[in-house]
Amino acid sequence: MKKIIYNQYGGVDVLHSVEVNKPIPDTQQILVKVKAVSINPIDWKILMGEVKLMSGKKFPKSIGCDFSGTIESTGTGIQKFKAGDDVFGVTNPFKDGVLAEYIVVNEKEIAKKPADLSFEQAAAIPTVGQTALQMLTNSLKGKEILINGASAGVGMFAIQIAKSQGAIVTAVSSGKGQHLLKKWGSDYVIDYNKEKVTDLKKKFDVIIELSAKLPFSQAKKLMKPESTYFTVTPSLWNFAHSFLNNIVSKKKHEVILMKSDTEKLNRLANDTLNGFDIHISKTYPMSDYKEAYKTVIKEGALGKVVFNIPS
Template identity: 30%
Template sequence: MKRVQYDRHGGPEKMYFGDFDLPPVGDGEVRVSVRAAAVNPLDWKLRQGAMKLFTGRRFPKGMGTDFAGIVEAVGGKVTDLKVGDEVFGTVDFRKSGAFAETVLVDAGQVARKPSQLSFAEAASLPIAAMTAWVAIIDKARPRSGTRIFINGCNGAVGAFAVQLAISHGAHISGACGPASRASAAAVGVGRIFGYADRQAYAQYGKYDAVFDTLGTLDIGHGLSMLNPKGVFVDINPTPGRLIRGMLSRRYKLAFATMGIKHLPAIAELAGRGTLRPTIGLEAPFTDALSVIADAETGSRSSPGKAVLAFEGAGQAASIARR
């Protein structure tokens, strides 16, 4: 099969379409024919080598984590999925490889695709929605009347965070870019600030939670925006922040991997329309290299997820000619 892979860490120029054979399906695994795969910042950060201590030195490495598709085969110990099921999920970041015609994944990292969603919409859910779930539901713990500030309230994670928080009765304020103000207001963000308006963030009283999706909010400033029992939630770990997260009760780190167990609940909410993915670009798998590079360098400015669409068997020959 064809997949996007790389032979050494580095920039977009290291990516290429390569041939790869999947190993046999393990007892607890499923093999999925990919119909759509969403592009996440994690994908190019892994290729750049940001987490090479965890991913190891064996090459070539595949790219891509989030996908949706149809189950082709199931392992002997998989009892809740069968061949033909439409599913979505995420590949362990230490393996990656979702930018491919077929993917092998642990059965615990997939869930049935809601029938109301397209494959592209379902592929846009896993990392962003799992991260938002951990940050909002597990860490911020919203209830009716909770006041939450979200820095980056209209990004992929931020938008899901807004939707989850509002579904629990929270009141949302947030910061976003000028072009995103209208869409942020449309999903329910009450007070919207520009990123430079940091002195105005706390004008309307203290918050019960501050969620920084971008890593651009100074921790001290974020903590100063909280009421005495409030929490600052961050998804941008550095060595110093990791240590602080272990020592502080008011500063919490959230990771997508903490939310894999919530995939079925995410599927249910998406099926009901509580979580609404936004597709900014849907492009054929044959354009994967340019789509990933554009997302990485910021050349693509449309809001929403960039998604690679897989049309089936005829595609491999087209890729091979490139």
């Protein structure tokens, strides 16, 4: 079977395709024939060595964490799934990647894919959807929420989750993403090329920073006296600052590391079936892995970019 791996940290050119044996599940594992894989920023942060403390020095490594597919076989200890079930889920990106024709996964990493959800849609959900859910767990009715860098995957779900709970959403992106911010339900949209976020006069209950361009030091002046700033950038500085800041301040600084579970995957799938939009801006065959990653790293993505894996 084909699998995309790399033997050293670096740019996209260190990725290459290899032929390896199909993995064999142990008693507590599931063998999945992969149908689709979506791209997430964590893919290239690990690839480029930006999070070596978590990803380690052991090679080869493979890439990708969000997938959908069909179960080919299960270990004898698996009770909730069987061969032939269509599933989707996310693996630990620091352990083993999913951009391959077959993968083995654990029962807790997956959920059954609804028949009315395409494999591409399902693969686009896990990391970004669950990240958004972790940030938006409290009652949001009437709350003012700012989402900076809102036109990619996390923003796509964050806007729709917030609106479904009655929040008032201000979303920020480049001009090319404005139509999606409106489609997803934003009350106010800002083109950062025309208006500086830091010039806003409004105060917010929640700020979700997805662009790495609005640090907490600048966001504080946009926050209400009791409010929360979320970032998805897992730097040592962010972890240290959030810990110290949150001891003394009611303007909280939270660093989100996505934690997956089947319940959240099922909820997000149901939300999608009930009207949440999943915008897939482009699909690539697995063979175009270098072009896909180079394009997304350079240009970003509206919504999600997904690989189709050949049968």
